Amino acid sequence: MKPRAVVFAYHNVGVRCLQVLLARGVDVALVVTHEDSATENIWFGSVKAVAGEHGIPVVTPADPQSAGLRAAVSAARPDFIFSFYYRHMLPTGLLALAARGAYNMHGSLLPKYRGRVPTNWAVLHGETETGATLHEMAAKPDAGAIVAQTPVPILPDDTAAQVFDKVTVAAEQTLWRVLPALLAGDAPHLPNDLSQGSYFGGRKPEDGRIDWSRSAQQVYNLIRAVAPPYPGAFTDIGGERFVIARARLARPGSAPAHLPAGISVSDNAFFAVCGDGRAIAIHELWHQRDGADTVITPAAFSELVQSVSRP
Template sequence: MKLVVCAYHNVGYRCIEELLRQGAEISLIFTHEDSPTEQIWFSSVRELAEANRIPYLTSSINEPENIEKVRKIAPDFLLSFYYRNMIKPELLELPARGALNLHGSWLPKYRGRVPVNWAVINGETETGATLHYMVAKPDAGDIVDQEKVAIAFTDTAHDVFGKVNEAAVTVLRRAWPRLVDGSADRIPMDLAAGSYFGGRKPEDGRIDWTKSSVQIYNLIRGVTHPYPGAFTELNSMKLLIWSAWPVAGSGQPGQVVSLKPLCIGTGDGLLELRRVQFEGGQEQEATGCSLSESNRFA
């Protein structure tokens, strides 16, 4: 049983660990070089491969020479765990027993990029991890196994990612023996019952104060540390908001309503700011900012 694995991030690291625990033979790992512009808060698949003397490459699996490498290996399975590149259809046809992906949502909901962040931003109360067969269309192939996780109202995206990480390992632990012996389920995915979301850029963290305090709170906790953060502007200065809480009350959107606590008006309710950071400055308690009730955020 020969495997080629494409993996990155904590899900990739933990799923490879689980495969090794179950005695799987990994012929080659494709992973990524860490980006110098990204905060690297997760475990290194490259270091795991080195520690276990597994050959690995950080060039894209889709490069012609790498496609030929996979063809020569003739793997039984091609597995993808949080690999960031779409894998070409011709590669999906090479493994004798299938190509599978571990996705960080309860498919078919939240197909596409950064599913954990989107689930938190949209105020979902649950998500999950799904192991499914890969087809040309992203996150659309038959489902093998799934595990749900709860999203608490106080959870950040980082908190939820930790839960999804554990759910992913649980799914693989259950599913791998069944994939090996040929008894794994193949449940067709009903795409009409789901949703698709694209990737996010730092600029997508801009706060729209006409939205409700709960919606803005969900955005903040969906992109707070270790992600780029939600932000607003005050007197042409960028202000990152790392922590906040929705409270009852009313005020004009973006208007400072009180200073201690620092509460801002929204389209519905007030938002109490707790941890903030002016661009180029240090993160601080929001009540330490020099503001007045005449200030308005843009």
């Protein structure tokens, strides 16, 4: 008899890991996912659509602690519960319905970067490596025993979206590699020493505000960590908002000397000088107004900044 699973999933990791379960012959009896939010930029794949293509029942409860969801999971009689980038913590009473265990795929090398948006935090902090970890679910977030991990590099100019693509592949590889042993009851369960790790909460668009007193590397890490399709790193000038969509650390000596802190235009190019005197070369700048982003040229930026700066 095929092992049965209830899968809580969302986003690209949810799509790929659901497909791994199906490819490995797991009977997915129920998929629990989220309704897409009209206020969010939906740039990722649809778990709901994949489940529909395979004829798998789908529910989208607002509250994972609801009695209705518990009844639906119980009726599915799962051997396993899996969570792949589902956005809510699952109550322990729900996890207990899985006869052979409940497992989550997390986008970091646990115990580092437990909690929310781990890829963004890793880029923000200048890490050179992250990855994906399959672990047992417990009462605390990302705290259960580690079953398998796959690392990926973070290159110096990688954005969080580029790293997330790597983490998605790492999650798929991790699950594909360890799933046969997990189904056979032979998978390792290694200690997850929380004292050696870290926990981070979610991030808001306002967290993308640039502090130009920071070093150029710190500002650049922020730009990479929240670059599109995330909301972007931004600065306000005279009531106008500008979002840095693409940038690079300027090579030493490549930026004009004596530019003021913040964004400037020189020789029809954007530069941003930071607190340590180093500059960032901005390759694409957006002017944000009324919720819409428009690419702005150096000439148009200079004209706009002059107009809003006039007394």
